[in-house]
Amino acid sequence: MPRHTIHIENAILQLKKMTHSLGAHVEENVGRAVRSIINRDAKLATEVMHSDSRIDEMEVELEEECLKVLALYQPVANDLRLVVAYLKINNDLERIGDLAVNIAERSVFLADQVKLAIPDEFPLMAEKTQWMLQHALDSLVDLDSVMARRVCAVDDEVDDLNRKMFYTFESQLGTGPEKLRPLLELLSASRYLERVADHATNICEDVIYLIGGEIVRHRKEALIIPMDQVKKSGSKS
Secondary structure, three states: OOHHHHHHHHHHHHHHHHHHHHHHHHHHHHHHHHHHHHOOOHHHHHHHHHHHHHHHHHHHHHHHHHHHHHHHHOOOHHHHHHHHHHHHHHHHHHHHHHHHHHHHHHHHHHHOOOOOOOOOHHHHHHHHHHHHHHHHHHHHHHOOHHHHHHHHHHHHHHHHHHHHHHHHHHHOHHHOHHHHHHHHHHHHHHHHHHHHHHHHHHHHHHHHHHHHOOOOOOOHHHHOOOHHHHHHHHHHO
16 A cells, blocks of 8 residues: 555544544533533533633644645545545534533523523433434444434424423513523523534534535435435434
């Protein structure tokens, strides 16, 4: 095998490891931010906020490594798609990390306020959003376009739950002025979760592009799973 090919394969393998490591850190922080809201755990929320600096460092390191591969090896075809996809996924992961911090900041505030009954929609929305993030990263590891399409389909369910959170907020507006600010903060946390789901969808769209070179962004019809591929990935759902 030519030396150039060996070097670029090793470099892309390194990008893959760095992306997976960043994804694991981000996924963990989203989970901890959600738990801090539900359990009114300000200490856990503070840990999420402090650990975000490590995610920022990892994002910069990965971007620099991607740029180095582009400059040194001038990849083409599949290799170029891989590097571009990792650059875009890197950006989405960093933004998800920021959103986890935003949720944690809401949690710190809520911990000192009048105790609110968390609407059923919030933990359900958190569960679906974390499922989306986990399986978006799994689809990247396994290069599974069917799984990536399944994740994209769940985004509409998260959007619907976010709308229901707003209706719940409206219905509780008259229950006492002391609840107004906490309700607003909880609604903000719900909105941040919805945006995490949007970024998980972006990652899946990049995975689909990575596998087949197909751009499915803004094309809902392209996210329908072909029947001949349903059985191939059926055991992973």
